[in-house]
Amino acid sequence: MKKLVHVAAATLIAASCGTAVPVFAEDVTVKLWSRADRSGPLRAGNIVAAADQLNRILEASGADVRVVIDLIETNARGFDADSLDVLKAHSVGDTPDILVAAHEWIGSFVEAGLAANLEEHIAANEPLYADMIPQLWESVKYKGERYGIPQDSEIRMFFLNNDILRATGKSEEFIAGLPAAVEAGEFTMYDFCDLAAEAVNSGAAKVGWVHRPNVGPDFQMAMASFGIDIYNEDEAKLQVTKKGLVAYYSWLQYCVENGSLPADMTTWSWDSVHAAFRGGDALSKFHGIWNVGAQLESFGVSGAEEYFNLITWIHSPPGEKGGQPKNLSHPIVYVVGDTPNKDLAAMIVALASQHVPNTAHAVGTNHTPINYGQAAMPEFVEKGWALIAGTPMLKHAEFMPNHAKIGQYNAITYQGVQAVETGELSPEEAAELVIDELEVELGDDVIILD
C-alpha cells in the first residue's frame, strides 16, 4: 500500500513537471449580463459556448487560465429597462464583462464609463471580423469609435395581408407591384392609409393598420419617411424639425380620421396588436422581420411561396411622391465592459460572432445575419429564406442614434403620437408640445432645426 502511494505521488510530480498542462488552472470569471429573452436565447448561449471553445484553445496551448461564465440573467421587461438596470449596477461597481444590449444604449454606456472601446481589439483581430456586413458597424459607433460588436441584425417594414387586399378588390398585379411602387416613391404614406381605409370600408378588414402600442424604434422609420433626420453625427446631438414633426403627425391624424388607424392604438396591449394582424383582422402592421415565424404559425402557412402569396413586405413609404422610402434596422449588440477582463471578454465575443454560432441564433429567431458568408450556409439557405429575402431591404435601413438621450427623445415624440391619435391635440399643437418638452428635458443635447 505504501509503495502504491509513493508511485502515485511520483507519477503526479512527474506529470506536473513534464507537461505544459497545469494541474490547477486559474479560473477567470467573466460576468455576462443578459435579459431572459424568448426572442434570442442564444444571445447569451453563444457566449457560453464561445467560452467553452476558448477554454479548449487555452487547454491546448497549455495556458493556466480557464474562463468561467457567470450568467446574470435578468427579467427586465425590455432592453430599455434592462439597460437602466445595468447602468445602476455599474454605478455601484458591479460592472459586467459582457453585456447584451440594444445598440442605441451604447452612448449611455460610454458616457457612464461602462463600455470599453473596441477599436484596438477589432483591428488586432481583423480576420475574425472581416466578413461583418459593414453597415452594421454604424450601429455600434459612438463619436466615431466602435464600442460594441453587432450580435444580430433585423429589418423593420410594413407587412400587408394579401388576402385582405384581394377581398378589397385589388388585383394580383397591384399587389405584386406594391413593393416596387414604394421603392420608386410612387406609393406614399397617404396612399397607404387610403388603401387601409378602403380595406376597412369594403368590409375586408376590421382594422386598417396597427403600430406598436408603446415607445420604440419603429416610429423612427415613419418619421424618416417625412424627412426627419433625428441625429446630427458631426455634433453628436439629436435633432428635430418642427416642419417634419407637423408632417408626420398630420399623417397620423389623417390615418385616424379616415378610419384606417384606431384612435386608441396607443392604449392597446402588444397581444392585441399582434392578434389584430396575425388574426387576419388588420390589413397591415409595421414591425420587424422576426415576426415571420409567428406569422407562419398563425396563418398556417409554410415555405416562401405560401408565405409571400399571403404577405407583402414594403418599406415605410415616402411621405410624398418621389420621396425616399425608409426602414429601420435595430441590431442587438455585445458590449464589453471596461473591466480588467475586457481583453478576454472581447475574444469570447469575437468567437461568439462567427458564422456558425450566429447562424444558429439568426435562423432560430428570424434575424438577419451579421456576416455576409452566413447567407450561403446550408442552414440559412434551407431555413432562412425570409431573412435572405429581407436582406436587400437593408439598403434603405437607418439605425437609431447611439445617443445617451435617445430613449427620452423617443418617449417625448411618442407623446405627440398619443396626443394626435387620441384627438387631444392638432398636429401643430403636438409638434409645439414635443419641441417644448425636448428643449426642456434634453437641453443642449437636441438641436431644433427650424
Add this chain to the structure above:
Amino acid sequence: MRSSTFRTGTNMLVFLGPASFFLVCLLLAPIFVDLVVAFTDMAQTIRINEFTTKQFSKLVRASEDAWLGFELRSSFYRALSLSAVYIFFTLAIFNLTFGLILALTTTALPDWLGGVYRAIWLLPRMSPSVVYALMWIWVVDPTERGLLNQVIGVLGFSPINMKLDAPIVLIVTANGFIGASIGMLILTSSIRSIPEHLFFAARADGAGSLSIVRHIVLPALRWPLSYITVFQFLALLVSFEYIFLIMGPARSTMTMAMLAYTKTLAPDIGAGQYAYGAAITLILIVIGVFVALVLYRLANMTRLLMSPRIEVQ
C-alpha cells in the same frame, strides 16, 4: 439612582428602539433621499455629478405676465389638473359617498347578509392588483368582446371605448371600487359602535329611518369621515398602480404620481430620469403635507385626537 436611569434607558431602547429604527429607515430616510436626489442631476446611473435646481426648472417657465414671474409648463400643469380631478371624484363619489352608502345599507341588513355583502365588496382589495386591472381591461375592451359593450349591446347601444373617450371615469371607477371598501369597513365599525339604545329611543319617539340616519348616525360618523378624507386623499395623491396597469403611460391619465413613475422607473417610456422624478415626488410630498394640514384644520381633527375630558366607564 444610576441603576434606575440605566433601566429607563434600556427600556426605552428595547421598547422604542425597533419602532424608531423603522420610523427612520422606512419613513424619514426615503423622504430625505428624495429631497437630496431632487436637487441633483442623477439620471440613468445613480451617480451624482452636481447639485442643481434644474429639475424644478423643467416644471416651470419664466413668464413676465405671470404673477410670480413664472408659469407652470403644460405637462406639469396638466398632471396637476388631472391629479386634482382624479382625487376629488374618487374621494367624493366612491371613498366617502359610496363607502357611506355601503356601510348604511349593510348594517341595516341582517348580520349574516350584511357580512356577505361586505365580503363581496372586499374582493377587489383582496385580489392581486394585476388580476384586478386585467379584469377591468377585459370589462372595458373597446370591441364587442368587452363585458361592458356586451351589456350595453343588449340594451341596444353601440360599443363605447372608455379608455379613449372617458379615461378619467375609468380610473376613478376602478380605484373607487377598491377605495370604497376601506370607507365601508371604517364606517360600518363606527355605526356598530353607536349605542343601540339611541336607535330604540329614536324609534320610540317616532323617528323614521332617514331621520335616524340624519340625526343619530351621521353626527357619529363625523370623525371617521374626516379621517377617511385625509387618509384617502394622501393615498390617492401618490397612487399610480392601477392607472398604469389599466391605462399604461397614457397622456390622458398622466397624473402627478404617474408622471413621476414614468420619468423614473416605468419600462419603455423614457425612464431613468431619477432626479427629475424625485423633484416631482418632492412636490407631491409638499402638496400632501399642505392639504393634509388644511383638511386637519377644517375637520378640526385636533378634537378627535385629544384625550377625552371625562373617562366614560
